[in-house]
């Protein structure tokens with residue numbers, strides 16, 4: 001672990017809203033070490049050879065092929081990146097884990113889901129919460145791909161309300177084992193896994209408890225048929241029934257009643273990894289769509305020459321670039337926080353748990369933003385292919401269907417949006433993020449006379465950073481007034497929470513994009529970053545538009561009369577550009593670069 005990481009004054013989760021981040025302090029894909037680049041390249045090679053070349057097999061419900069590829073990934077060590085060396089893993093840092101998740105996930109959502117369910121929610125609860133014996137017994141097998149894991153939280157009556165499950169765990173009379181009985185549904189990897197992480201309730205406990213359960217059909221475990229799904233056709237998804245399944249007491253994960261916490265923490269890590277898993281799919285769709293647009297002739301010209309197509313390519317590339325920027329920024333924050341905690345004497349296990357928990361807000365932001373971008377990108381991918389995009393013979397159609405699930409699992413995007421604001425308010429109440437001070441200042445600024453000076457915006461991103469700082473004031477103004485008005489009852493004003501969440505999401509994504517480009521422009525020169533500069537400006541412009549719309553909606557929902565007028569004026573002031581960017585020219589510039597490179601080449 002580098003001393004540089006330990007020394008850094010790392011922002012706490014959520015503090016990006018109230019503290020300035022310097023571009024030098026964020027990690028970008030351009031900062032990858034040689035070792036990380038090798039990891040990325042060998043992952044890509046594996047994907048091209050084993051997955052992309054056979055994408056049609058994944059469409060034909062070839063579950064066995066998914067399992068075969070998982071085994072091959074295990075042989076190459078790709079399942080063990082995040083596993084500590086003492087349990088047979090590579091023990092690489094959080095950024096490397098994200099890299100593998102990212103580049104392994106582009107070819108098909110079927111493999112991506114199998115990989116995520118196994119390495120994330122299937123294995124990680126044991127590495128994070130297991131006893132030494134549990135880890136020694138199970139983790140090496142899971143890391144090598146000899147065994148596969150699955151995660152059984154959801155039940156027919158317990159989806160988003162995950163702590164309401166009815167599965168029971170009853171202690172045997174001799175106190176040696178629990179008998180688990182219940183029905184789980186939507187269980188990824190169920191068809192070929194060797195082990196389940198199962199959540200069940202003991203007696204009438206308030207919270208569920210986690211267990212490690214080996215998959216043994218002779219022990220009361222049975223399964224439903226494979227679910228017939230819209231997408232991820234070769235990802236095994238089944239119901240799993242436990243009928244008096246005997247589980248030794250030593251297979252309880254963590255302590256009684258701690259299951260909900262395990263489930264939530266596993267999901268926090270899962271969310272940021274899911275965001276990473278939606279990146280390479282975007283790059284591949286952009287690549288395929290660009291190649292098609294360069295070759296497809298209509299009206300005697302390649303369709304890439306049409307402004308309508310350029311706009312799509314530019315928006316797709318810009319979103320992907322923003323998503324990469326934010327994912328790797330947060331990943332390194334988590335890695336640094338883990339290093340800091342380890343340096344403070346925490347075990348790796350504790351450090352990792354706390355490190356990820358710290359950035360739970362960012363994890364939810366990324367899950368929502370990136371899962372929605374992969375959906376819109378694959379949608380536009382179909383549009384660029386025209387009728388051919390609608391055909392199952394091209395990979396656009398499956399990319400679109402596969403993308404859809406990412407908005408549902410690992411907590412739906414509605415739940416995650418609510419969490420973004422809810423967790424931030426909680427952090428403020430605990431004193432971890434000072435929202436009150438900055439919100440009060442914004443209130444005072446609203447009452448004051450605005451400055452009519454024309455600032456000097458000659459430096460790169462001077463105006464964009466000024467706009468960003470004011471966008472943060474929009475959030476503080478809206479959320480501050482909403483908290484004041486509703487207090488703890490705010491959570492019952494969901495539409496307002498959703499608007500506030502969208503504002504915060506756009507701020508984080510836009511800021512990450514600008515900081516990445518600023519950092520790179522400083523070291524590689526502005527000319528070398530011309531397209532990235534254009535993408536950063538375009539992203540911010542679109543974010544401002546979203547924030548105006550969401551801000552307005554939020555304000556009119558709870559403020560009236562003079563207060564409403566004052567806040568709407570504030571919204572106008574805080575979202576104002578002195579020099580509006582020519583977004584049509586920006587899009588053209590971006591699209592021309594992507595077209596010339598015949599794909600997305602900014603990673």
Ligand SMILES: Cc1cc2nc3c(=O)[nH]c(=O)nc-3n(C[C@H](O)[C@H](O)[C@H](O)COP(=O)(O)OP(=O)(O)OC[C@H]3O[C@@H](n4cnc5c(N)ncnc54)[C@H](O)[C@@H]3O)c2cc1C
Nearest residue numbers: 151152153154159160186187188408409410411412414415
């Ligand atoms: C392909 C697939 C694979 C999966 N893999 C796994 C797995 O491996 N393990 C596992 O345990 N689970 C898995 N799941 C389950 C998944 O996590 C759940 O589907 C998800 O959490 C949503 O739960 P639900 O389907 O019951 O929807 P519900 O919770 O019923 O939600 C329905 C709608 O209501 C909204 N909603 C619910 N509550 C609220 C609220 N409080 N406020 C606002 N809106 C709300 C939701 O956002 C959604 O739009 C998988 C699901 C699928 C489809």
